[in-house]
Amino acid sequence: MLTLASKLKRDDGGKTGRASGASDSTHRVSIRDRLLTKEVSELEAHLPSTCKASFPDEDKLHHFQLAVSPDEGYYQSGRFQFEIDVPEAYNMVDLLNFDDPLNIDAAEHHLRDKEDFRNKVQDYVKHYAR
Template sequence: MITLTRKKKDASNSAADSSKRISIREFLLVKEVQELDQNLPNTCKITFQDPNVLSEFTLVITPNEGFWQGGRFKFVLFVPEEYNMAPPKVKCVTKLWHPNISVEGDICLSLLRLNSIDGLGWAPTRRLKDVIWGLNSLFTDLLNFEDPLNIEAAEQFARDKDKFQAKVREYVATYARR
């Protein structure tokens, strides 16, 4: 027969055991980070400031084609405790001229949204590699002038592609040198 005293003792033991348990986020991150080295595009490199903290890291993308070729673009990723039910938070810390990335570093990418109108938002089946490939693709095939975050950049592209490209090159030369 279980008594109240026994329940209290069990509760205190489970509290001590829970502090030793690894969170679901940490469990997933260990596995995913191990796989990332094999699944990264050759234009991407990740760095962990603290190798014991897998939930915060830097991604550097160096496009080898397109408007931003020759640039080095740095993104900071933070994986929240709610991962994989919630997407990572991503900020571009390199100033650039891009229709889907604001000058402040906010990013318009469906899979970073918990709810997206196109149905391509975050889902628990997505992984960090999907985020990295998506960010990398913003410099090539996912470049979207029809649904811009930086409306001024998209409008400039529509009006005068040469001026848009000149401004991109100026930003790359000023802020994104390798």
Template structure:
């Protein structure tokens, strides 16, 4: 199984020999942050090794997510394992990959049937943060992972019922999320 942490480590080994002398401190800080973000939280699985354009991503909000979530008071999804099915179309990178959540989840930005509200997965977005040919699959992975932390958005929900539930009763919302994790995300 390919993990993002091992991929980042391998990529850093290749880049490190070429760019160590020229990399700025801010680039290193971003790199460290990105490593912490995905370390132990995302794994890629290819159900059919002959179809590299179709893969599953497992996002497991972990310690870093817990720390970040604690800071923004949204640590609802820690402990769950959430499966996403990704298909990279023939027209990639001019169009975004198609992503669906396979795990039933109670989330304001993911419906119970798996549709995802993440602007970078849109070909066109009003705010200019939609898909662009310069985006990569790494951006998609970070975006999906961030749906459990800093991109968790109750103000512009796809699952309106979940967002309203959170607005009405945060404790009951947390209980329902916990119930979904126990039933569907272990």
């Protein structure tokens, strides 16, 4: 996790524009990765003792493994492993959470006109996912 966090700090602090000759896409860090940098430490702090997250590549927080070892119940002493890949659109999950009582406008818009809503989301993604 420190590797990606350090990269984010370097990228934010050392912006030199396009003069370096490298394209923006090679140095740009996605919104997903910025969110995950903050959320991974929170995840690890709140995981129960029966769960462990591991990151094979600390520069790719969007790909990790979760091991669950129940300490009670039918599956006690079992070990279950999950591979988790967080999609690039991860940042949209919170923004478009229709169950969130604070997002009433988005939910009503979606119910009223699904096609227009889809277009607005696509415009939003094009604009903010740069």
